[in-house]
Structures are given as structure tokens and as C-alpha cells.
Amino acid sequence: MIIIWKPDRSSSQTLYHQIADEIERRISYGEFPPGSLLPSERKLAEQLGVNRSTVILAYEELRALGIIESRTGSGTRVCKNKWEATPKHTPNWHRYVEGGQFLPNLSYLRRIREALQKDSSLIDFASGELSSQLSPGKEISTQMKENPFTEYLGYDNPQGFTPLREELVSYLSRYRNVQTTDSSILITSGSQQSLYLITQCLLAPGDAVAIEDPSYCYSLPMFQSAGLRLFRLPVSNNGMNPEDIRALYKKHRIKMIFINPTFQNPTGVCLDPTRRMQLLDVASELGLPIVEDDPFSLTSYDGKPPLPLKSLDQLGSVLYIGSFSKIAASGLRVGWMVAPHSVVERLADARQQMDFGLSVVPQKIAAQFLHSDNFLPHLERLRMHLQYRRDLLVEALQKELPNELSFSIPQGGLHLWCKINLDVNDNQLFEEALRRGVVFVPGSVYGSDSGYVRFTFARPKEEEITLGVAKFADALKAVLL
Template sequence: MWKLNEKSNLPIYLQIVDLIETKIMNGELLPEEKLPPERQLAEIFGVNRSTVVRALDELTARAVIIRKQGSGTTVNAEKWGLFAGQSTNWRRYLTQGGFTPAVPYIRQAGVMERANSDQVIDAATGELPLEMTPKLETPSLSWQSFIAEEQLEDEAGYRPLRETIQKQMKKAYGLQTRPEQVFITSGAQQALFLITQCLLKPGDAVAIESPSYFYSLSLFQSAGLRIFALPMDEDGVIISELRELYHKHRVKMVFVNPTFQNPTGIVMSLKRRKELVDICAHLKIPIVEDDPFSELAALDEKIPAPLKQLDTDNVLYIGSLSKIMGSTTRIGWLIGPTAVIERLALARQEMDFGLSIFPQVLANSVLNTTGYHSHLTQLYQVLERRRDDLVEAFETILPGELTYIIPKGGFHLWVKLPVKFRSIRDFDIFLAHDLLVMPGFLFGVKETVIRVTYTRLEKQESLKVAKIIKQILIERTCEEV
């Protein structure tokens, strides 16, 4: 609401300045968002237009807004401006830091998710619900037993778990590696953080497939990296585009998620995988392969083997148990050259990012139980059924209205809507209808697309999702008319 503080003793133009700055800080005004015209603001505040002009002049001088003749007034996208004042400018520190605050959409979705209202349908969370986590017995160990297991841990993690992962990768994909090349991490994001902080330097260019969930992570910005989008088609990343990016920007590393890609669900073809590892080996560009669904993918013989199998030297492979055993597991691993593993392990130790022995011992126990493979099979079947239920709901409620490719696995359906959204705030309409989805702008694209996650959707909920989207399309179409 555009309302001034009636109790303020500041001149009116400064009250307007404070109000706009506060709206920016609260996320009510976003980077590049347009402000109302001067005449309209004057009417809203009940003041002369000259007062509004003076306020906008002050905001322009502070680099908070950008005014262009014929284009109107927009919020400065470059860190939202630098703010003046005699006191410590904490806003400047907050906005110039590498880890950017969550956008209002994500904050509001988080509030709605935590509220756990019966009315809210969660088609956004990429985590397993409790009923789909493994129903396996864990070992009964004493405190002394855990302390004793610490003797089997070094900087790279709990050795029995590293050996288990090495054996499973060999069994599933024939990947020849040694335990010394396996680094246990506190989830996949810790592996990504260490790679960006320790193997790259500020200003380095990296190529990230587009769209990708990587764009929602602040760790690339915190490392000062220059990010370039690597377009994809139905077979995966487009090799000619990578070659062009390399020659233009001297790309130092490529980040991909080739199996059940997040958010599109695409599986990179074997031919494209071979082309990717060949061109990167030729250009001497390391590949970071994020493969959170490797265990599920191994159940399908039609899914190509990881890039790591095609090039064991030039690929850093990241795996995780969070998509198999639940997000609270927080166990991931990185497979790479021994020298790289040693460097990253020592760096983590210097940063004091310790990894508790407890989840490592438990994860190793679960991975070696006889029921683990049965859990994988059951999980695969449930996910497949929920995917089919969502697709059936779309085909029943919205026949021919949505564009998507049915994924071969994973958690997500990438859906293009037949309407146009003029700004990212337009996606708030989903929140208004108590439906949590992930908009395309979070994945680095400006199209009107959403990621619908089906892991938590029973059949009736999938029907509700389809009906809500149908209603949203009707409302948006009426607005366009």
C-alpha cells in the first residue's frame, strides 16, 4: 500500500523516499520493477507533482532508482542501489553480499509450507514425504561404539562409507574408482560450495545448463563467478553453444545435471554425453556432474551411465542420498582425482565445516542392509505412479492446453503455460490459490513456465492441481482481454 507515515516529522518528499526504500528492502519492489508514473504517485499521496519529482530526484541521486525518458522509473537492478545516510549503511552490506536474500515468492511459499494448512497443496518441495523414506532398521550402537568408529574417519570422511559408495558405483555402472577418490560431504550443496570456492577464482566464467536449479543457489555469486547460460534441447546441452561460450568467455568449468535434470526432467542422450566429455576434454574444461538420482536411474537399463564413466579424469561426480532417504540425511559424495579430493578435504577442515560421524555410520549401515534395494524399487514405482497420475490429471482437466515432456524419472514436471506473465510478481497468483509451484524465473528463464513436483501428490491432489491451474489460466486470459 502506498501510504505515508502520518506521524513522521520529515518533509513530505523525504517520507516518499523512505517509503520507496522500505518497499525495496521488504521485497515489495523488485529489481527492474516499474514504479507508478509521477502523476499517479502525486494523486496517491495527495501532493503536488513537484514534490514527487523531488523525491524521485533524491532516489536517483542515491542510485536507488533509474529514470529514463519514455521508459518510466524502475528499481535499480544493480544491488538495488547504494543508500546514503549518517548511520552505518547496513542495507548496503546486505545487498552487496554474495548470498542474496530469498525473493518474496520463496519467502511467502516457505511461510505457507510451514503453516501446513490443509488448503495448501505442495507441488514445489523437491523432498520425499515421510511415508516414502526407507522403512529400514538402523543399528543399535552405544556412544562408545560411535566414538570407536571415529578412528575410521579422516578429512575425506568415514572410510567404510567411502568403500560402500565405491563398490555401489562399480556394481551399478562399472565405474572403476578407489575409496581415496571418494569424498563424503554434508549433502550435494557442500560439494558444490567447496568446488566453487577452492577450484575457481573470482571472475572465472562457468557454463551452467539452462534452465537449471543451479541458478537458485547463491554460492556461485558468493564466489564471484561469471555465469553463462548453456542452452539445451531434448537431448541435453547443445555442444555448439558450449564451444561458442568457451571462445567468447574462456569458460573454466561446466556444471550439468544430465540424468532427470532439475527442473526439466530431461535425460541427456548417450550420444550427447559422449560429445560433451569429448569437447570438454579437448578444451581442458572440467565437468561437474550433479547426479542426485543415480540410485534410481541405475534401476533403468535404458538410462545412460553417468558422464563419470565416460571420462573418469575430467569429471567431478556429485551424488547424494537426500532424494533416496530423505532430505534430513544430509549425506553426499564427490568422486574425483585423488589430488582434488585431498585439496577439498583439507579446505573443509580449515573452514571447520566438520561432518558428524553419526549420519555417516547410519548411512553406511542402511546402504548395506538387504532391504535397501527393495526400498529403491518401491520408491521408483511410487514416483512413476504419481508422475502418471499428474499427467493424467492434466490431460483430463487441461487437454492440449499445457506443454510438457513426460520425464523418464525424477521428481518434476516442467510445464509451459499458454499465457504471458509480464513480471515475476504475476506468479504470486499461484500462492493466492494455495498452490505451491516453482516459477521459471528461479531457474534462470523468463518464460511462463512452472516446475510441478509430484513426489507429495496423491491422485486426488493431482486433480486439484490441474483444476487450480485451469482456474488461473481462465483468470489470466480474462485479464489479457
């Protein structure tokens, strides 16, 4: 229950009466249908910022009115009594919610989201995005003011807003040495939707695919929801080993390779140039498509990221995915895929059925921003700040936990990947850090063993990084005791 409502402390009505009234209102509006579970007294008290005893009184009031009922062990539920005289039933929503084929997000990710929603003062090393300090918010706001939106607001071209696709043709050529045409580009709701469309439309349940280990892909139950079998490509300091593909193909007939070769999420590693060529060779030898996810390359701190696989792809084996999320603003929800036209067409057609395409407004904003004189200065500023933040994080970790952690220093991207050199219970560490006001992503989310941590240094406020590390260090020391 996300309660935005709070009781009014200046009101003459008691707090518990106000709370009882609000819950009754929400029940009557169908937010909690008959039979559904209400939050525990402890949890509700926390959300409303009141004492637990206040919630106990509110629940007692509602019980006395026959609106809710509590049973030991099964919590507090909305009464069905009111309707029991008639043979009418509310649908068993629980059964429906549990019954679909689409798997829920990992519990850590939901836990992180809930914690951040509830308490905006948390130091956020978890969300994989840019802070408002790093986003080109001002540039975009000015741009919108100076170029009022005058396009027809009808359904967009299924492949995405044409001026944006045209702008991306130059962008990809200039910044990534990828030569393409507007009809080979599909605009998507971030990289996420590109991956989703690929798993839904180009693969069938039971298909085997290869993904890096650790990898962002493990954090996406979408792969399991699509019924895919996942096989691992271990990532070392110079990336995955292309020879591993051959073995996986022989054993499991893998049908596709998912890879994030530049500043890999979560490790920050770059696949080295020789291995890039080897990977393309192996893939084309086996006729295997490669999905290249490339969201971070333009954050390269020295401004010289490695060329993407796509720029070396002579046979058209690579589906190339890029996005605005990690270099400008995740809230625009603008990503893209470069693929053979038959693939683009198929995916665009399916997407029409899922959401009827993206809004043209953010696409126009993205096109204008790419075209503007603000884009390159923004990128340069972003790189500088990311490097500065990385240094802050590294210094703080080396100072606070000189022997407890191991990590490589990334040369681009938003994340630092750490191994804890001591035996530690991931869950205890996570909860202890949360209690101290810091949140991060445990490595198990990316499929790694316990004892790994991903710190996103792009997301907290710059001035919070050192403090956040101190709090994390305290939490680690507390759980090691």
C-alpha cells in the first residue's frame, strides 16, 4: 500500500479516527476488496508516521464496526460478512494475481523500490541512473520552452518518430562508427523494451541463450517469463571468452548471445578488442545472432570508448541496442535498436499490440537535444562528473574498508563492482545498511555468488557519497561482529 495520505495533526479529530475513516474510504472505493489483506499495524504505523498504538486503535474501531477482522497468524482482512447474506462474491484477486504467466521482479529489486519510495532521504547507491545533478534537465527545459510542441499528437509511426530516427543515423555514425539508415532503427522505451521485444518475438519457450555472468540479464525475470534457458559466459577482467560460445552451442544449441561489451553492468569491464573480433568470428561461424547492449559507452571518462561490435559487424549478426537513459535522462524512456529491417518490422508490429508505441513528445525532445549544441558539452560535463564521483567512491572505500573489499576501477559507466573479502550474509548486510540509511544492490541480483555489491555512484548526490560509504562500512562491520 503506497499511502500518500497522512493524518492531519492540527485537526480536532483524533489521529486514530482519521486513520479509521481513511481506511474505510479506501475499502469502499475498492482499493481493498472484501477478503483482502491490510498492512500490518507496524507497517502502517511506519508509513503514516504515527505510533503503532494509534493504528491499533484505528483497527479496533474498524473491527467494532464489522468492517475488518483479524485472525492470529493471518493478519487483518476486510470483512466479507457485510455481503455474506447474498450469494455474491468478489473475484478471488489473489488467485488472479498469482496465476499469470509473467514472473514478478526479484524480491531484492522490489524491496529496494519500496524502501526508496518510503524514504527519500536514503543514500541511493542502488538505482542505475543519473542523479538530477547529472541530467540535462535545464537544457531540456529551455529547449522545450523555445521549441513549443506543434506536431500532430496522433499515433506515431510504429518504428518511432521519424525525425528522431534520422537524428540517430548521424548520432550513431558520429559517436559509435555505426553506419545505418532510419528504416533499420526501432525506437523503444529504453533498452529494457528492446530486450523484452527480442525475448518475446524472436525466441520461443525452451530456447537456450548465452548471457554474461554476472549480468544485468539475471535481474530480469523476463528471460524466465519467456521460458528461455540461460547459460553462463563468465566475465573476467577482459570480458567474456568467445571460445565459451562454441561449447555452449555444442551442448545446448544456444540460439542467441546477449552481451554488454563496454563498461559491462555490473562489473564495469570492457571486452578487449581481440576478443571482440573473436566473438564476431565465432558467432558468424555458428550463424548465431548477438544482442549488443551498449548503454554506457559514451560515459567513457577519457572520451575514447572502444568501438561497438556493431561497427565491425560485416555480416549483420548484431542487434545493437542503445539508450538515452544512462547518458541523459532515464525518465525520457527513449532507447533504440539497430537491426535488419525484417527484424525491426516484426518487433514494431508486436509492440503495436503491447502499447501502441511511444509518445511522440519525449521522442521529439530527444531528437532536438541530440541535434542541439548542448549535447556534446553535456556529455563532456557528464564524463567529468562521473569520473569525479567514481574517485570519491574509491577514496572513501579505500579509507573506510582498506582490506575488506576488492574491486577494479572502472574507466566508464555508472557502477563500481565490489567483492567483500570476508564471509558475510548478503541479506543481513542489506538490511543493516538500509537501517543506517544506505541502499545498494546485492550481487546475487546479477547472478553472482553472495558477497558482492554493486555501487551506483551516478545516483546519490555528490556530497552524499563519502557519508554513504561510511554508513555502509558501519553496516558491514556490524554484521561481521
